[in-house]
Amino acid sequence: MSLPVSIRPATAADLPAILDIYNHAVLHTTATYDHTPVSLQSREEWFAGRQREGFPVLVAEDDGGAVVGWASYGPFRPKLGYSRTVEHSVYLSPAAQGQGLGGQLLEALIAQATTEGYHLMIGVVDAENDGSLRFHERHGFSEAGRLPQAGHKFGRWLDATFVVRRLQEMDAPGHGEQ
Template identity: 40%
Template sequence: MVRPATAADASAIADIQNPIIRDTAITFNSRERSPAEVAEAILSQPCFLVAEEAGDVIGFAHYFQFRGGLGYARTMEHTIVLSPHARGLGVGRALMNGIETDARTSGVGSLWAGVSGENPDGVTFHKRVGFEEVGRLPKVGFKFGRWMDLILLRKWLQRDDETSRHG
């Protein structure tokens, strides 16, 4: 089940996210997040969802403005993170559907993903749900003593005749 995240989910979200930060190059971030920091993020993001199974949080997704400034106000970047046992079961797709629905309703023009070149499964997932690869930034992330590429993927969410409705 996918639902809006609450501050009460912060510890479970940190428990899912921190091993990925600590142990993988899926993210270039290297500083783990405290439950308090996660709770603050939940409250500050326009859309922050969790997926549950038997009452346990097994994944989360959220989106946030791609870059600062009014010109980017309807361009969002997103994050989807799943616990290891939730991968390949449709949980990521359910979370993506949730944030896409919210983004469309809110007048977001496009969702972006910045996927580590070390995460080919992330690139494949995004392409399967309709994202297109629009760029590759070579050697922009540094973690574990090596440089890594960032792959940019984008999905346009609005019909062209709707772009001026959400001013």
């Protein structure tokens, strides 16, 4: 694989690669608790929703133009009181892992979320995924709690770990304000 050289906003043309990367994680890891691969149509609907709601989808592209990773954030919960909090995802192709690319994608998300005025970024990580937990710690996240047996996959119960990073200090919005 050629080393990644750019991170850029995703386009609809990137969705097949985003789908392949995500579905690999579905089939082989506990990075997502989805059990079955998702369809291109579902990724198209997800992408359209992200665009409509103003949330980023970024891709990492190697010097040959191949998408080797992607990252996004979206709403943490739909209630107004969570409007300054986002939940993120970062996924890499197996060949792109361990080269610092995930960190580049995550730092780009953090920068964008900070610029857009978000206060807190949350990640949900399988508690047995030590690599992802260390990755988040290196990027300023701390463990905020574990939900024992919150999910299941591959015939076993899985604990979900919430990791958080405060993006910036700010006063809380007034009651009823976003």
